[in-house]
Amino acid sequence: MNMESGNVSVIRVAAKADETAPHVLSMGQTGPVVAPIRPNDPAWTxxxxxxxxxxxxxxxxxxxxxxxxxxxxxxxxxxxxxxxxxxxxxxxxxxxxxxxxxxxxxxxxxxxxxxxxxxxxxxxxxxxxxxxxxxxxxxxxxx
The missing domain is CATH 1.10.10.10 (Winged helix-like DNA-binding domain superfamily/Winged helix DNA-binding domain)
Known part of the structure; x- marks a missing residue:
């Protein structure tokens, strides 16, 4: 799914085929940037x-x-x-x-x-x- 975030196109993807945790893939100045989405978990302080x-x-x-x-x-x-x-x-x-x-x-x-x-x-x-x-x-x- 593509979402527009300012001037950066953001795509939610799984890091590996066997993972279900989504990651954010965006195009930075030097290429793609992958970062985990912060868990929706109250224990993640x-x-x-x-x-x-x-x-x-x-x-x-x-x-x-x-x-x-x-x-x-x-x-x-x-x-x-x-x-x-x-x-x-x-x-x-x-x-x-x-x-x-x-x-x-x-x-x-x-x-x-x-x-x-x-x-x-x-x-x-x-x-x-x-x-x-x-x-x-x-x-x-x-x-």
Whole structure:
């Protein structure tokens, strides 16, 4: 089924032939974009969505893994260790910061020309993971 959404044609499709969960396929500037439609399920909370989002890409997973062995780090240290493509790391750091997973010692408007220090908010990550586990496995003991 086609639906018009602004200037983008949106098509609901199943991700694979054996899946029934619909996905949104749209034409972005660089080609087709497929994203799952948010479940119509009261148990799918903003925190479950946040955990799914922060673990959704290899880049985000690499940054989380980096902080498993680094208490604090500057952008340059993370970039040197992970070798992100140009422009990729700032976006990942901002997304993780927006989710409350990364803390930064400088507010966003004061970072230009300075070396902000990032740290992992381990408690926030554990809280989100616990809520995700409860959603996926239905196990309230994971809280």
């Amino acid at each position: 903003a925190d479950v969505e946040a955990f799914a989002a922060i673990t959704s890409t290899r880049g985000k997973q690499q940054v989380l893994h980096y902080f498993a062995s680094h208490e604090r780090a500057r952008y340059g240290d993370i970039q040197d260790a992970l070798q992100f493509p140009k422009g990729g790391l700032p976006r990942v750091l901002l997304e993780l910061e927006d989710a409350g997973i990364l803390d930064c010692d400088l507010p966003r408007g004061k970072r230009r020309g300075r070396g902000p220090i990032y740290s992992l908010n381990r408690q926030r990550l554990r809280d989100l993971e616990s809520k995700w586990r409860r959603y996926v496995f239905g196990d309230p003991s994971q809280d």
